[in-house]
Amino acid sequence: MPMPRPALAETDISAQLREAIARGQFSPNERLVEAELAERYSVNRAHIRTALAVLDREGLVVRLPHRGAHVRAISDTEAIEIAETRLAIEAMVARQATLRGDAKGRASLRQIEKDMRRAVTQSDAALYSQCNAALHRELQRMAGNATADRILNTLKSHLVRLQYRVILLPGRPRASLAEHAAIVKAVCTGDADAAERAMRKHLTSFARLLKQAIEATRMGGF
Amino acid sequence: MPMPRPALAETDISAQLREAIARGQFSPNERLVEAELAERYSVNRAHIRTALAVLDREGLVVRLPHRGAHVRAISDTEAIEIAETRLAIEAMVARQATLRGDAKGRASLRQIEKDMRRAVTQSDAALYSQCNAALHRELQRMAGNATADRILNTLKSHLVRLQYRVILLPGRPRASLAEHAAIVKAVCTGDADAAERAMRKHLTSFARLLKQAIEATRMGGF
DNA sequence: CCGCGCCAGATTGTCAACAATTTGGTCAAC
């Protein structure tokens, strides 16, 4: 039986912190005091320091010499930037998934689409969100592009804080479903161009709505 | 007068190591012993450790528990993967540079193109390579997409070890020049679609040649 | 009342010592 792989403590802490920040357990601009984090995660301060350096490089936190680290508040324009960059990569992933994907992957996609449909008819936002993630994940797996995986992983950790704003927009799930269906269809019929186009369309509309949501928030004084 | 910003030692060491690995000062699979690096860069072992963690996350090195770090040897398929991912992002950057670039940037591009032409007529490979980097850098600046910048920076650090193979191909500079000229023209005339297409074409041919160069190397032994 | 310098506490940056683990080699037994 192959041991569940060791994984360095530092790597682990980076992942935990990344997740925590992405989930909003630390608010933007919140100070991240090394000693506190060390205690909270029951590790040495050195590990926290290392994790912060990694997250700094990823853009999730900012560190100023002798002034410590804080959660980086991504600006509105930057959020859009990130969404656009994600779009560029996921469009490529959709293409590669079409070209390199296996039958099992295509079957998975179709199943996920079904679940999505159910989520929409039942107005189950949580289920929909879950299916959404599953679909994108399956496409990444089919594409088998580890580089793209890593980048998307990082980009999404920036976006999760924001996407709930979009998902909750009235009528969004229904529109999103149609877009997803188009992607699944293209991938399953082996039309790589169409798959890329469909994904591009999907994420373009996501980016547009994100932009609107941001504007609205700014106006409405949150 | 704004101080040239402090920059943490750790961040600095990460950058130095990244550069060194990218330049091939450490060969693939070479062991990276913390104590040795600490001495070479005149810093504490803790700094090296942190830097290695960052580079691990970036995919430049691999670390195994209790067995240390070594330069990650990127496989052939992965090199192509990286080139394709780069393509996806730079195509977007070209588009954004067209839409958001300023007149000064466009003037720069035209100047760089001139220098490139000179490099080709003089068969000055070093100059050409320099112009090539300058052109892509200027496009990134014009696009003003910090997220894309960071990602491209990382991706390129993986590719530099390989690109000399492509640049040295007979006739490559001349073909590359035409592709670059098309990009500059599209960006300067404000045709974003054309700019994206031109960049895509340019990097597609780069990826194709990289693939060929890799195949050739594999055949030719060594 | 306001500004300024200065001090104490909090926090980060640096470092060296120590513990834990792997690796490669040696030697004995078969």
Next chain:
DNA sequence: GTTGACCAAATTGTTGACAATCTGGCGCGG
């Protein structure tokens, strides 16, 4: 000759202590 246990050196993993620096508040002088 080969196998395997075992030991020593090298290396990584962990931890605590100490130095350097920032922050906020206090009191002094204007």
